[in-house]
Amino acid sequence: MMEPEVMIGIEAHVQLNTKSKMFCSDMSEPGDAEPNSNTCPICLGFPGSKPKVNAKAVEHGAMIGLALNSRINEKMFFSRKAYFYPDLSKNYQITQYEIPLASGGFMQLGETKIRIRRVHIEEDPAKLVHDSGEITSANKVLIDYNRAGVPLAEIVTEPDFKNPRQVRQFMEHLSSVLEYLGVYDPKREMSLRVDANISINGGERVEIKNITGFENVEKALSYEVVRQSGITRMGAKVERETRHFNAEVKTTSALRKKEYEEDYGYIFDPDLPMITLTRKFVDSLKANMPELPEQRAARLVKDYKISDYYANVIIYTGKPMADFYEACLKLENKPEPIASWLVNYLLKSLNWRSERIEDSKVKPETFVELIRMIEKGEVTERYAKELMKQYVDTGTSPKKLAAKEKFALSESDMLKIVREIISKNGKAVSEFKSGKGEALQFLIGLVLKETKKQADPKTIKGIIEKEIR
Amino acid sequence: METSIRKHIEAIKNGDVKLEEFVSEVLERCEKVQSKYRPFITINKKPDLKKSKGKLAGIPISVKDSICTDGIQTTAGSKILEGYVPPFDATCVANARKEGGIIIGKTALDEFGFGTFSTNCAYGAPKNPHDPERACGGSSGGAGCITAAADFPHIAIAQSTGGSITAPAAFTGTVGITPTYGRVSRYGLIDYANSMDKIGVIGKEVYDAALLLSVMSGYDPLDSTSSEEKTDDLTSYVGKGIEGMRFGIPKEYVSDTTDKKVVSGFMKAVQKLEVAGAKVEETSLPLTKYAVSSYYLIAISEASTNLAKYCGLRYGMQQEIVGDFETYFSKVRTAGFGKEAKRRILLGTYARMAGYRDAYYLKALRVRAKIIKEFKSEFKKFDALIAPSMPILPPKFSEIDKLTPIQTYNMDILTIASNMAGIPSLSVPVGKADGLPIGLQIMGDHFAEGKLIQIGSSLEGR
Numbered sequence: 001m002m003e004p005e006v007m008i009g010i011e012a013h014v015q016l017n018t019k020s021k022m023f024c025s026d027m028s029e030p031g032d033a034e035p036n037s038n039t040c041p042i043c044l045g046f047p048g049s050k051p052k053v054n055a056k057a058v059e060h061g062a063m064i065g066l067a068l069n070s071r072i073n074e075k076m077f078f079s080r081k082a083y084f085y086p087d088l089s090k091n092y093q094i095t096q097y098e099i100p101l102a103s104g105g106f107m108q109l110g111e112t113k114i115r116i117r118r119v120h121i122e123e124d125p126a127k128l129v130h131d132s133g134e135i136t137s138a139n140k141v142l143i144d145y146n147r148a149g150v151p152l153a154e155i156v157t158e159p160d161f162k163n164p165r166q167v168r169q170f171m172e173h174l175s176s177v178l179e180y181l182g183v184y185d186p187k188r189e190m191s192l193r194v195d196a197n198i199s200i201n202g203g204e205r206v207e208i209k210n211i212t213g214f215e216n217v218e219k220a221l222s223y224e225v226v227r228q229s230g231i232t233r234m235g236a237k238v239e240r241e242t243r244h245f246n247a248e249v250k251t252t253s254a255l256r257k258k259e260y261e262e263d264y265g266y267i268f269d270p271d272l273p274m275i276t277l278t279r280k281f282v283d284s285l286k287a288n289m290p291e292l293p294e295q296r297a298a299r300l301v302k303d304y305k306i307s308d309y310y311a312n313v314i315i316y317t318g319k320p321m322a323d324f325y326e327a328c329l330k331l332e333n334k335p336e337p338i339a340s341w342l343v344n345y346l347l348k349s350l351n352w353r354s355e356r357i358e359d360s361k362v363k364p365e366t367f368v369e370l371i372r373m374i375e376k377g378e379v380t381e382r383y384a385k386e387l388m389k390q391y392v393d394t395g396t397s398p399k400k401l402a403a404k405e406k407f408a409l410s411e412s413d414m415l416k417i418v419r420e421i422i423s424k425n426g427k428a429v430s431e432f433k434s435g436k437g438e439a440l441q442f443l444i445g446l447v448l449k450e451t452k453k454q455a456d457p458k459t460i461k462g463i464i465e466k467e468i469r
Numbered sequence: 470m471e472t473s474i475r476k477h478i479e480a481i482k483n484g485d486v487k488l489e490e491f492v493s494e495v496l497e498r499c500e501k502v503q504s505k506y507r508p509f510i511t512i513n514k515k516p517d518l519k520k521s522k523g524k525l526a527g528i529p530i531s532v533k534d535s536i537c538t539d540g541i542q543t544t545a546g547s548k549i550l551e552g553y554v555p556p557f558d559a560t561c562v563a564n565a566r567k568e569g570g571i572i573i574g575k576t577a578l579d580e581f582g583f584g585t586f587s588t589n590c591a592y593g594a595p596k597n598p599h600d601p602e603r604a605c606g607g608s609s610g611g612a613g614c615i616t617a618a619a620d621f622p623h624i625a626i627a628q629s630t631g632g633s634i635t636a637p638a639a640f641t642g643t644v645g646i647t648p649t650y651g652r653v654s655r656y657g658l659i660d661y662a663n664s665m666d667k668i669g670v671i672g673k674e675v676y677d678a679a680l681l682l683s684v685m686s687g688y689d690p691l692d693s694t695s696s697e698e699k700t701d702d703l704t705s706y707v708g709k710g711i712e713g714m715r716f717g718i719p720k721e722y723v724s725d726t727t728d729k730k731v732v733s734g735f736m737k738a739v740q741k742l743e744v745a746g747a748k749v750e751e752t753s754l755p756l757t758k759y760a761v762s763s764y765y766l767i768a769i770s771e772a773s774t775n776l777a778k779y780c781g782l783r784y785g786m787q788q789e790i791v792g793d794f795e796t797y798f799s800k801v802r803t804a805g806f807g808k809e810a811k812r813r814i815l816l817g818t819y820a821r822m823a824g825y826r827d828a829y830y831l832k833a834l835r836v837r838a839k840i841i842k843e844f845k846s847e848f849k850k851f852d853a854l855i856a857p858s859m860p861i862l863p864p865k866f867s868e869i870d871k872l873t874p875i876q877t878y879n880m881d882i883l884t885i886a887s888n889m890a891g892i893p894s895l896s897v898p899v900g901k902a903d904g905l906p907i908g909l910q911i912m913g914d915h916f917a918e919g920k921l922i923q924i925g926s927s928l929e930g931r
């Protein structure tokens with residue numbers, strides 16, 4: 001069977017982590033505040049209230065544009081996108097239309113270049129709470145305006161993705177870029193959402209709305225590829241529609257048919273005068289741009305001579321992971337073993353616990369203790385792995401753990417244990433001396449038990465033979 | 470009771486006014502005026518008297534009902550906001566209260582400002598104190614009505630988008646100032662067309678209007694379109710004289726369709742200005758013919774989005790919830806909006822639609838830019854432009870009923886261009902014909918309110 005030709009374009013919505021909302025002074029991070037408590041006449045759309053632009057959100061948006069190689073437009077307007085929906089307090093959304101904050105740009109994903117169409121800023125609608133939990137079956141909807149007016153940056157790509165995997169990769173990279181810019185909080189629920197347009201073999205475009213989570217983005221799109229392929233294989237045509245991704249069962253379902261392009265009747269928002277982003281403003285943003293993940297990855301490879309693979313894993317796991325790595329290097333300049341233990345074992349343990357490094361008990365000071373012990377041969381690799389698990393679980397210094405569990409066996413420690421066992425088991429020793437192989441196995445077993453299997457039998461055997469002969 | 474603000478201020482200074490007694494007497498008189506002419510939607514029966522010092526200390530102030538007043542019902546003249554009590558004061562109201570102004574009530578208007586005669590008010594149209602069979606003009610008709618009828622000192626906070634201060638000022642024989650766009654904060658004004666809405670004043674005398682406007686003016690961080698331009702004490706311009714000033718009369722503003730009696734009243738006033746030392750010449754504003762259509766396109770485009778928020782969810786009219794949100798929104802909006810509001814929503818939505826947007830909404834914005842330029846070049850030659858305020862004398866309600874929407878829209882021909890351009894204008898009464906007042910309007914450059922007050926006051930009382 002021929003692989004279908006897939007075309008995907010996305011709109012990613014990022015909640016910006018400014019202190020206040022886009023157009024009023026309520027908190028931009030309401031957390032789990034009581035529903036509708038983080039509101040005011042402006043974000044509730046009360047008669048007579050007027051929006052006021054949050055300059056920090058404009059700055060954040062411009063930084064995103066610059067990081068995605070976009071052009072910052074000198075003159076910028078806000079527009080009203082008018083449509084009736086209960087999550088919009090004014091029944092229009094203040095967004096940008098004719099002239100967005102930034103135009104053009106691209107993101108490089110290995111060999112693939114994903115073109116950026118535009119970056120603009122707008123207000124987040126309220127949160128709709130569906131009575132039965134699902135949008136397609138609820139018979140009652142509650143509205144929580146706490147989120148209404150939170151600043152969003154919308155990043156629109158050209159339809160350059162050839163498969164769902166690339167979209168996931170793009171989202172991981174984008175998330176990383178946003179984190180490095182310090183404009184977004186990846187831990188916030190719904191802080192990064194995706195609308196995706198997907199078509200196969202040049203057929204009609206289907207839009208999947210509001211997907212959160214990188215894995216879900218890939219799953220939703222993969223499901224669509226299969227679903228649409230199935231339809232075309234049967235000789236039918238894919239219909240143009242908007243679909244909803246159900247994260248529980250990992251499938252999409254139809255929300256509404258789209259027979260024509262929606263008409264939002266955009267007008268300039270007359271409450272918000274044109275904003276001029278001067279060359280000076282843009283230059284100062286450029287001058288103060290932080291190091292971006294791509295640049296940092298390249299620097300890790302160049303400065304520390306670690307592999308591209310390690311550098312990429314460390315970088316795209318998130319900024320705290322890369323910060324952790326470099327903090328470790330300051331304490332113990334062993335780039336390769338630290339990268340290797342970090343990527344191959346620490347990360348796995350964290351993932352297994354579904355924990356982020358910054359929330360975990362793992363600290364550079366204690367992590368390098370483990371590396372030092374491994375490097376000095378104080379613990380074998382095999383037991384170091386075991387030790388890692390306990391360390392990630394408890395956060396206890398690996399040195400202390402090893403001492404407590406007798407994990408770390410210096411040669412003299414080992415010798416001491418072997419000598420003690422030899423002195424206590426005269427019978428087995430004489431049997432061994434008389435050539436009985438089982439006696440040696442018995443002694444090795446005792447040592448293993450005493451050291452809680454932290455040393456390997458071959459080493460023990462060598463020491464016992466040396467001591468007895 | 471003294472009706473002059475200046476004398477009232479003097480009396481307060483001399484300790485001749487007992488505030489509580491005075492206010493209860495004023496409220497009683499309001500009730501009497503209300504039963505005769507219906508200027509109010511709400512009379513504020515318990516005004517706040519705590520603030521007794523300031524530039525407006527002890528002065529009764531009425532507020533157009535499209536301007537939010539903390540704790541006092543604000544309907545914008547619409548059923549859809551019946552019973553709505555705002556949780557905050559509009560900035561202009563807060564400023565007036567801070568200076569000791571006493572809010573006595575909320576005045577009638579065409580629903581959301583949609584009209585020229587205040588006949589589109591869901592709570593009844595105010596009647597003209599000069600002839601109760603005639604309209605007060607609009608949309609700030611209630612403000613004009615109470616200013617003319619008040620037998621007590623009073624100044625009105627009014628508002629204009631396309632002529633809503635000048636029309637009632639002319640029809641009720643009062644003074645109206647429509648300030649420069651951005652001079653007074655719009656925060657708390659229930660929007661009609663945000664890019665043209667201006668809060669202004671109506672008073673019995675130029676001094677009164679200048680006093681209240683001075684208090685309300687100034688930059689407000691809550692309104693991004695409010696101007697940082699400094700405002701001086703505008704009352705200081707009253708009576709300064711106009712010797713040597715040059716005025717232009719745009720020929721398009723005195724045409725065959727202008728009522729002859731209005732023209733003759735206007736020309737008499739022009740002679741007064743010449744006698745006072747001004748030079749008056751004819752000039753031309755050729756873009757005037759495009760003003761009405763482009764004004765209405767911009768106004769309804771903005772208005773149709775402004776009115777979207779009224780859907781019975783968070784405030785105002787509610788209905789029984791049956792069906793989905795679209796059914797519910799439609800039910801509330803069908804019951805809550807009047808005919809003219811519905812017409813403007815439909816027209817405005819159409820003008821914004823893809824495919825029409827370029828031809829209507831965007832083109833109208835370009836016309837506005839050209840009209841501003843045209844005015845600007847006139848103010849290089851003239852201190853001000855003068856014209857009749859309205860092309861007709863106040864019409865009877867029975868005549869208004871017969872007008873088509875287009876005929877009504879054309880009544881705004883003399884006020885629309887200046888309102889679109891955001892330049893200030895002042896309408897001052899200049900005598901009567903058949904017992905009905907005639908208004909003359911003075912249009913000036915952006916932020917030239919002082920000069921307009923200077924000119925307007927020269928036409929008073931002589």
Ligand SMILES: [Zn+2]
Binds near residue numbers: 021038039040041044
């Ligand atoms: Zn708010």
